[in-house]
Amino acid sequence: MNTHTTPETMIQAQGNGSTTPGYMPGFGNDFETEALPGALPQGMNSPQKVNYGLYGEQLSGTAFTAPSHQNERTWCYRIRPSVKHSHRYERIELPYWKSAPHIPQDVTSLGQYRWDPVPHSDQSYTWLTGMRTMTTAGDVNTQVGMASHIYLVTESMVDSYFYSADSELLIVPQEGHLRFCTELGVIDLAPQEIAIIPRGLLYRVEVLEGPARGFVCENYGQKFDLPGRGPIGANCMANRRDFKTPVAAFEDRDAPSTVTIKWCGQFHETRIGHSPLDVVAWHGNYAPVKYDLSTYCPVGAILFDHPDPSIFTVLTAPSGVEGTANIDFVLFRERWMVAEDTFRPPWYHKNIMSEMMGNIYGQYDAKPQGFVPGGMSLHNMMLPHGPDKNAFEGASNADLKAEKLDNTMSFMFETRFPQHLTEFAAKEAPLQDNYIDCWTDIEKKFDGTPGKK
Secondary structure, eight states, X not given: OOBOOOOTTOEETTBTTOXXXXXXXXXXXXXXXXXXXXXXXXXXXXXXXXXGGOEEEEXXXXXXXXXXXXXXXXXXXXXXXXXXXXOOOEEEOOTTOOOXXXXXXXXXXXXXXXXXXXXXXXXXXXXXXXXXXXEEEEETTTTEEEEEEEEEEOSOOSSEEEEESSOEEEEEEEEEEEEEEETTEEEEEOTTEEEEEOTTXXXXXXXXXXXXXXXXXXXXXXXXXXOOOGGGOSSSBXXXXXXXXXXXXXXXXXXXXXXXXXXTTEEEEEEEEEOSOOEEEXXXXXXXXXXXGGGOBOOOOSSSSOOOGGGGEEEEEEOSSTTOEEEEEEEEEEEEEOOSSOOOSOOOXXXXXXXXXXXXXXXXXXXXXXXXXXXXXXXXXXXXXXXXXXXXXXXXXXXXXXXXXXXXXXXXXXESSOOEEOHIIIIISOBOTTGGGGGTTOOOOOOOSTTOO
8 A cells, every 4th residue: 555644845824844734614715824924914915015025916716807705816925926836838648638528439428327446557646647537528618517537546746736727626535545735725635525626726636545546526617616505594415614724834845846737628737946835825715625525414305205316415516507507516425214105216317417426435225236436327418317126126115114324425426518428438447338237127017907006
């Protein structure tokens, strides 16, 4: 098993050389944090001279004129301005990381698909070289849609940094323990947690315990937000206080380094002579965040029927169509099943959304066989899907007592756009060729006798 200890070069707000990241609670809050006392200006954003000889710089996640409740920006006070972290760029290839529109001519995306976990190998992979795109949707150039990926990471990025100008990344670990050293602080991430890295934020990824494997949703569109609860009210689902944003941390290190940028689906590299993680203090509401999925409080039916899976939405990225998401991130975790006279698993359906599912651990109730931890499935828009025969028969004939659905955590990246398979997903990933056959033995049960069930 590979392990890596971060060099104690990040000076954090909670003290020099600490190896445990510090966090501030809240989602979408206006935070302020400093790693050196007095580094953060008070009462203004851009003083003539900033303490410690720092440079003031704004990072904007929305247009300047976005409505105030949607406007996102962070003021950074850094050792060097970002223009010093950028030089002449050269195109590089990361052949397994694809962006929409990507529609291979010899790949059929129409269908129901399922994959076993992508296996680990003896090769070394960093966060960049270990990314494998499964599906793409929409158009990265017009900033709508998404891509879904799996990652395999065995090695830390050393004097190497990355940011995406195309997208924010929602990261869902399944195995291993990663550290994201970002411009605004340090996030440690393990299975049963998620993290969001905003568009344009620079970082490197280190392996604390590996090999590491997990899932990534690359969001080209409007950023993720908490869904409106409607009649549910002020509580349950994902609560803002359970999200954690890192405190300020910085490096002051001179070393030959590379910065890779994803821009309009292409990758470019520039070389600099220092670490770009040099933000000593910052304030604002555009920042990375992590969330412990075990704090998600599900709601459900307490008398009859199975509600729509939208009640399990953790995060949503809106589209231009009200109530129709660019992306929903939906979580299926442990919960009690108590509905009376009800078929309790997800029912048979087809809908306008395209569903890419992943299994973090345990069994998913509608597909108890074959959908294993680390695996994925795709049910594209307007294609029917639902329980296999065994799940249907079991749920149709079960003794409907209160039952704890335990040891289960799966999720869904759901989008309004069709998801197109990549060549990797269709030809290299461990596709279960017989998945479509799981419905072939469903029997005709029709009986026209009045009153017959």
